[in-house]
Amino acid sequence: MDIFLQLLISGILLGGVYVLVSIGLTLVFGVMKIVNFAHGDFLMLGMFGAFFLYQLFGLNPYLSLLIVTPALFILGLIIYKTIVGRTISRPHVVQIFSFIGLSVAFQNMALVLFSADFRSINHPVSTKVIHMGPIHISFPSFIAFIVAGIITILLFIFLYYTYTGKAIRAAAQDRFAATLMGVSIQKIYALTFGIGIGILGIAGSLMVPIYSVYPTVGEQxxxxxxxxxxxxxxxxxxxxxxxxxxIGLIETMSSYFIAPSMKQLVYFCVFILILILRPNGLFGKEGAAEEALE
Amino acid sequence: MLHLHNINSFYGEIQVLREISLHVQRGEIVAIVGANAAGKSTILKSISGTVLKVEGKIEFQGNDLTGIPAHQRTEMGLIHVPEGRRLFPTMTVQENLEMGAYAKRARLDRQKTLDQIYEMLPRLQERKKQQAGSLSGGEQQMVAIGRGLMAKPELLMLDEPTLGLAPIMVQWVFDFIRQIRDSGVTILIVEQNATKALEVADRGYVLENGQIVLEGTGQELLNNQALRKAYLGA
Known part of the structure; x- marks a missing residue:
């Protein structure tokens, strides 16, 4: 029973990390109907940012997120202005290959600048564990989970209770009608993309104490x-x-009950099964994917 | 107030409008009538800046609109209520109306304008918390026009506002259009329901295959024999 409880908690905490990594991707898709294939590489940049702030200046990764997040938000705006914004009304292949090109460029840039070494920080926080009776909770995972929750709630409040957030939702639902309201679609998209990438700055900072950093870490x-x-x-x-x-729960459970090397097999099986039963995903709207492909 | 000089509009390679010239004066109701696919909606889209390629000159209140993006035209008080209503379906009625006042010229007075609109359209106040997509067609059209009014229009362009509505709602829409004009807003309306539209309009234009073939006062057009045969079914 203790084991099960331990796995349940570890799985949920791991899930928190996955939520943080995914939420920007779904936001950008939901609003702009584009799939950011370079999403993982922005995460890699965020992780390297937090890593070097610790390595060079000894900055606690939880403080470095205050620097890395705005930096990635601004990087997102720049990439939108220079690349993504120019592909918005182009065919999907143009969008897809722009992002794949971006991904290759980021990875190789990181390879040249930082080498292919696996790096991790040696901060005491990395190995800190909270003991609750027989249950062990990894401190950095716990923090990542809490922050994931806070970020999700803040994003929700922003989208549903602020005027700018409502404009983002309006642009997501009907780009043409939103333009007629006087909404600048380019500005709204740039902001959305910036937020989507900025969240990866938070994710990267919180993940540096847990995971190693290397140029292709984003792919994982x-x-x-x-x-x-x-x-x-x-x-x-x-x-x-x-x-x-x-996914966090399935991965943790299957690692223990089946085999760590089988965890991907298990969650992909569950993934396929759910898509057979609910082709639009658990909370998906009918036609979201088709809309993206038009 | 609005002048179109020899407008040619294109969707890709296809030319939809040929040498359209028309004008709207302050305080008028002007109707553009014509068959399906004659290019009526394209005229409004050309004016609001939502057609990709437009040749010719469009002037609004003395300003040349060439090169001004659509969202900035809204800022000038040039408001386009699109065909098919195009509400934000999962946003509430109130959120839809609030989005209408996104333009800076309307944003500060948002609450005041909203109160006025609820006074004019009490049905919307009753339903303000409902999702716009769950309303009936007539109610959705009320929201669409209300959303246009939230932008404090100088010129309100309505594209097929009665399409798919029950007869009683059609009458209501035309009565409401008169009421809007009497409050000081100029109106340019595109309609397939030519008789009704020309009855409320001061002047009208008849569009055929992307060209203006007739123009005159509403009454003149209603009495025109050729037009009656072609469009009015009489």
């Missing part, structure tokens, strides 16, 4: 992020939360 997470987002329903925030927690 972007695959999970895609599973989470499609499972939850493309463009759905609650979907990303439930999907993230579900």
């Amino acid at each position: 997470f972007v695959l999970i992020a895609f599973v989470v987002v499609v499972l939850g329903g493309l463009g759905s925030l609650p979907g990303a939360v439930v999907g993230g927690l579900l």
Whole structure:
């Protein structure tokens, strides 16, 4: 029983990390109907940012998120202005290959600048464990989970209770009508993309105490992020939360009860099964994917 | 107030409008009538800046609109209520109306304008918390026009506001259009329901295959034999 409880808690905490990694992807898709294939590489940049702030200046990763997050938000705006914004009304292949090109460029830039070494920080917080009776809770995972919750709630409040947030939802629902209201679609998209990337700054900072950093670290997470987002329903925030927690739980449980090397097999089986039963994902709207392909 | 000079509009390679010239004076109701696919909606889209390629000159209140993006035209008081209503379906009635006042010229007075609109359209106040997509067609049209009024229009362009509505709602829409004009808003309306539209309009234009073939006062057009045969079914 203790083991089960331990796995349940570890799985949910891992799910929190996955939610953080996925939520920007689903936001950008939901609003702009584009799939950011370079999502994982922005995460890599965020992790490297937090890593070097610790390595060079000894900055606690939880404080470095105050620097890395705005930096990634601004990077998101710049990438939107220079690349993404120019592909918005172009065919989908143009969008897809722009992002794949961006991904290759980021990875190789990181390879040249930082080398292919696996790096991790040696901060006492990395190995800190909270003991609750027989249950052990990894401190950095716990923090990541709490912050994931806070970020999700803040994002929800922003989208549903602020005027700018409502304009983002309006643009997501009907780009043409929103333009007629006087909404500048380019500004709203730039802001949305900036937020989607900025959240990866938070995620990167929180993940540096848990995971090693290397130029292709994004690939490992972007695959999970895609599973989470499609499972939850493309463009759905609650979907990303439930999907993230579900994948975290499945991964942890199957690692223990079956074999660690089988964990991906298990969550992909669950993924396929859910898509057979609910092709639009758990919280997906009918036609979200078709809309994206038009 | 609004002048179109020899407008040619294109969707990609296809030319939809040919040498359209028309004008609207302050305080008028002007109707554009014509068959399906004659290019009526394209005229409004050209004016609001939502057609990709437009040749010719459009002037609004003395300003040349060439090169001004659509969202800035809204800022000038040039408001387009699109065909098919195009509400934000999962946002509430109130949120839809509030989005209408997004333009800076309307944003500060948002609450005041909203109160006025609820006074004019009490049905919307009753349903303000409902999702717009769950309303009946007539109610959705009320929201669409109300959302246009939230922007404090100088010129309100209505694209097929009665399409798919029950007869009683059609009558209501035309009565409401008169009421809006009497409150000081100029109106340019595109309609397939030519008889009704020309009855409320001061002047009208008849569009055929992307060209203006007739123009005159509403009454003149209603009495025109050729037009009656072609469009009015009489």
